[in-house]
Amino acid sequence: MKLNIAVLSGDGIGPEVTHQAIKVLKAIAQEFDHSFRFKEAPVGAIAIDQTGNPLPDDTLQLCEASDAILFGAIGDPKYDNNPSAKVRPEQGLLKLRKSLGLYANIRPVKAYETLLDKSPLKENVIKGTDISIYRELTGGIYFGEKQLSEDGQVASDLCEYSREEIERIAHLAFKAAQSRKKKVTLVDKANVLETSRLWRKVVTELAKDYPDVELDFLFVDNAAMQMILNPKQFDVILTENLFGDVISDEASVIGGSIGLLASASVGNKHAMFEPIHGSYPEATGKGIANPIASILSAAMLLEHFGLYKEANVIKAGVEKSLQLHVTTPDLNDNFDHITTSKVGDFIEDFI
Amino acid sequence: MKLNIAVLSGDGIGPEVTHQAIKVLKAIAQEFDHSFRFKEAPVGAIAIDQTGNPLPDDTLQLCEASDAILFGAIGDPKYDNNPSAKVRPEQGLLKLRKSLGLYANIRPVKAYETLLDKSPLKENVIKGTDISIYRELTGGIYFGEKQLSEDGQVASDLCEYSREEIERIAHLAFKAAQSRKKKVTLVDKANVLETSRLWRKVVTELAKDYPDVELDFLFVDNAAMQMILNPKQFDVILTENLFGDVISDEASVIGGSIGLLASASVGNKHAMFEPIHGSYPEATGKGIANPIASILSAAMLLEHFGLYKEANVIKAGVEKSLQLHVTTPDLNDNFDHITTSKVGDFIEDFI
Numbered sequence: 001m002k003l004n005i006a007v008l009s010g011d012g013i014g015p016e017v018t019h020q021a022i023k024v025l026k027a028i029a030q031e032f033d034h035s036f037r038f039k040e041a042p043v044g045a046i047a048i049d050q051t052g053n054p055l056p057d058d059t060l061q062l063c064e065a066s067d068a069i070l071f072g073a074i075g076d077p078k079y080d081n082n083p084s085a086k087v088r089p090e091q092g093l094l095k096l097r098k099s100l101g102l103y104a105n106i107r108p109v110k111a112y113e114t115l116l117d118k119s120p121l122k123e124n125v126i127k128g129t130d131i132s133i134y135r136e137l138t139g140g141i142y143f144g145e146k147q148l149s150e151d152g153q154v155a156s157d158l159c160e161y162s163r164e165e166i167e168r169i170a171h172l173a174f175k176a177a178q179s180r181k182k183k184v185t186l187v188d189k190a191n192v193l194e195t196s197r198l199w200r201k202v203v204t205e206l207a208k209d210y211p212d213v214e215l216d217f218l219f220v221d222n223a224a225m226q227m228i229l230n231p232k233q234f235d236v237i238l239t240e241n242l243f244g245d246v247i248s249d250e251a252s253v254i255g256g257s258i259g260l261l262a263s264a265s266v267g268n269k270h271a272m273f274e275p276i277h278g279s280y281p282e283a284t285g286k287g288i289a290n291p292i293a294s295i296l297s298a299a300m301l302l303e304h305f306g307l308y309k310e311a312n313v314i315k316a317g318v319e320k321s322l323q324l325h326v327t328t329p330d331l332n333d334n335f336d337h338i339t340t341s342k343v344g345d346f347i348e349d350f351i
Numbered sequence: 352m353k354l355n356i357a358v359l360s361g362d363g364i365g366p367e368v369t370h371q372a373i374k375v376l377k378a379i380a381q382e383f384d385h386s387f388r389f390k391e392a393p394v395g396a397i398a399i400d401q402t403g404n405p406l407p408d409d410t411l412q413l414c415e416a417s418d419a420i421l422f423g424a425i426g427d428p429k430y431d432n433n434p435s436a437k438v439r440p441e442q443g444l445l446k447l448r449k450s451l452g453l454y455a456n457i458r459p460v461k462a463y464e465t466l467l468d469k470s471p472l473k474e475n476v477i478k479g480t481d482i483s484i485y486r487e488l489t490g491g492i493y494f495g496e497k498q499l500s501e502d503g504q505v506a507s508d509l510c511e512y513s514r515e516e517i518e519r520i521a522h523l524a525f526k527a528a529q530s531r532k533k534k535v536t537l538v539d540k541a542n543v544l545e546t547s548r549l550w551r552k553v554v555t556e557l558a559k560d561y562p563d564v565e566l567d568f569l570f571v572d573n574a575a576m577q578m579i580l581n582p583k584q585f586d587v588i589l590t591e592n593l594f595g596d597v598i599s600d601e602a603s604v605i606g607g608s609i610g611l612l613a614s615a616s617v618g619n620k621h622a623m624f625e626p627i628h629g630s631y632p633e634a635t636g637k638g639i640a641n642p643i644a645s646i647l648s649a650a651m652l653l654e655h656f657g658l659y660k661e662a663n664v665i666k667a668g669v670e671k672s673l674q675l676h677v678t679t680p681d682l683n684d685n686f687d688h689i690t691t692s693k694v695g696d697f698i699e700d701f702i
């Protein structure tokens with residue numbers, strides 16, 4: 001198979017971890033006789049520094065012309081603590097999601113057998129956890145109108161959802177549940193929010209098309225609690241943009257490290273693959289960033305194109321690296337000399 | 352001291368747990384020679400059943416005329432799964448908060464030594480945790496304009512904050528931090544939301560008045576993760592309404608049971624005290640509901656009026672009941688015959 005892959009490695013540890021994913025994909029191409037072509041383009045704080053724009057036109061065009069996008073991370077503290085900055089790295093990511101119509105963000109959360117002891121949660125609580133979170137990604141309060149009054153006294157953000165925006169991701173979630181444990185949990189705040197009540201209504205109606213799938217509901221506050229009390233109760237979680245952001249980051253504690261969690265952002269035409277972790281500026285250049293989330297994002301990319309065998313080889317390589325403790329310091333108390341690129345090398349060699 | 356206390360015990364397990372708190376307050380009154388007068392009034396689903404209104408005028412008037420309010424819980428599943436219900440129990444609670452100007456919800460989160468093994472989190476992670484969450488309670492997306500288009504295709508909720516709304520709760524949080532570990536963590540989503548950027552700006556400015564208090568910032572997604580990874584890092588958490596709802600319910604897992612967590616909702620004129628748990632309809636009338644959150648709410652009520660000695664006696668009674676395993680089944684694998692009212696009796700006797 002021939003694939004043109006846009007590489008947007010971004011800020012902080014983005015480049016170092018993405019580099020490992022590319023290494024791994026190149027090994028796969030060679031081993032399985034595919035042709036993957038990589039083209040890099042700037043996004044985020046680094047793009048602001050270079051061009052003044054967190055998502056330069058050239059970058060967007062490259063993404064539109066590519067079969068898939070491998071994304072690193074964005075964000076820089078110099079913008080976070082400057083509430084009046086007009087241009088921010090995150091705008092690049094949000095515009096990319098919106099422009100490419102990447103409306104569904106899919107985040108698998110699994111408790112790895114070999115890492116059960118790394119989690120802050122007790123082993124019996126997390127053992128066997130296998131969740132797939134479907135987070136709506138191009139709607140809600142992220143994209144609604146934002147206002148700041150002229151005198152700077154009042155700010156507002158509008159959260160808006162249409163039936164159509166809810167339906168298209170709900171279909172994906174129900175289909176995913178059909179090949180899993182056949183359960184969808186809608187996370188919302190329908191006791192307070194009008195948008196949540198629309199979600200509940202639309203999803204309840206649409207569930208009738210999937211009689212083999214059980215649907216239940218949780219308020220987001222309760223869901224945040226249940227995720228820790230008993231994560232095994234979940235199969236597919238379906239939720240809106242902001243709730244999905246919070247719940248999926250929270251769920252990362254189950255795996256023992258946010259450095260393990262990959263995600264796919266898909267739309268009707270485009271697909272992007274990225275770690276769920278951020279740019280982790282404190283770690284930049286130190287060789288301590290865990291590349292596994294990025295490498296597993298590459299595996300999700302392959303699955304997206306039906307290359308399951310190839311994806312499985314990567315996943316097996318990851319499992320092996322975890323088993324043999326060839327892991328970065330976040331997962332490894334004993335060997336702090338195992339760097340980001342050594343983990344990449346190990347998985348490359350495995351392939 | 353003479354206190355007129357309005358009792359709004361509400362739905363589900365609300366009445367049974369509130370009843371224990373009243374018992375305990377009566378014991379305190381007798382022991383310390385105070386005069387507490389209790390007047391009950393309906394709120395929530397039960398008020399809808401009786402009057403069609405989740406917050407009848409009489410109830411609101413009683414609250415306005417009282418020195419403090421003891422609140423139980425509200426909510427009924429018959430409304431949750433009916434997105435088109437025009438009247439809902441939660442509206443009663445929200446209107447009460449708004450009408451009485453209860454803008455600050457204060458939720459203490461503590462890991463009890465005797466319950467360390469009850470938490471899904473590992474002992475070394477939670478041991479020593481002592482957090483006070485300051486959640487804004489009368490603004491944000493809870494109270495902004497809600498719309499549903501006539502054709503039912505589009506819904507929206509507006510999140511709005513003014514500088515003044517932010518300042519008044521921020522002052523409370525900083526003052527609280529001064530008599531604690533002198534650290535305030537603002538939880539927001541300033542990389543996406545305009546309202547969060549206003550929060551960050553206002554709180555940063557106001558922090559200059561409290562040079563002895565350290566201020567730091569966390570994005571809400573990261574905060575949801577840090578709360579589980581390392582809750583001991585927190586002292587006072589300051590946050591907006593919806594984020595506070597999610598983060599504080601999540602934080603309840605640290606104590607081993609949401610049945611332990613009390614809260615105070617205060618404004619300039621009024622103050623209300625309530626468990627953070629909900630109406631838990633499945634448990635209603637079974638005698639299994641944990642009354643400790645309600646009893647500790649009564650202790651917060653006493654503290655609010657400067658009755659620290661009295662509050663400490665209640666807290667000591669609670670600690671004793673936990674030590675001796677005089678607790679409801681959520682905290683007790685061995686004795687499932689210890690009912691809600693037996694726990695109340697024990698603490699009453701202790702006093």
Ligand SMILES: CC(C)[C@H](C(=O)O)[C@@H](O)C(=O)O
Binds near residue numbers: 074245543
């Ligand atoms: C960087 C930020 C805008 C982004 C989000 O909130 O969506 C990130 O947290 C994520 O989850 O991908």
Ligand SMILES: CC(C)[C@H](C(=O)O)[C@@H](O)C(=O)O
Binds near residue numbers: 426441
């Ligand atoms: C019942 C509900 C409206 C309420 C809220 O979301 O504020 C509850 O969850 C709480 O935290 O007190």
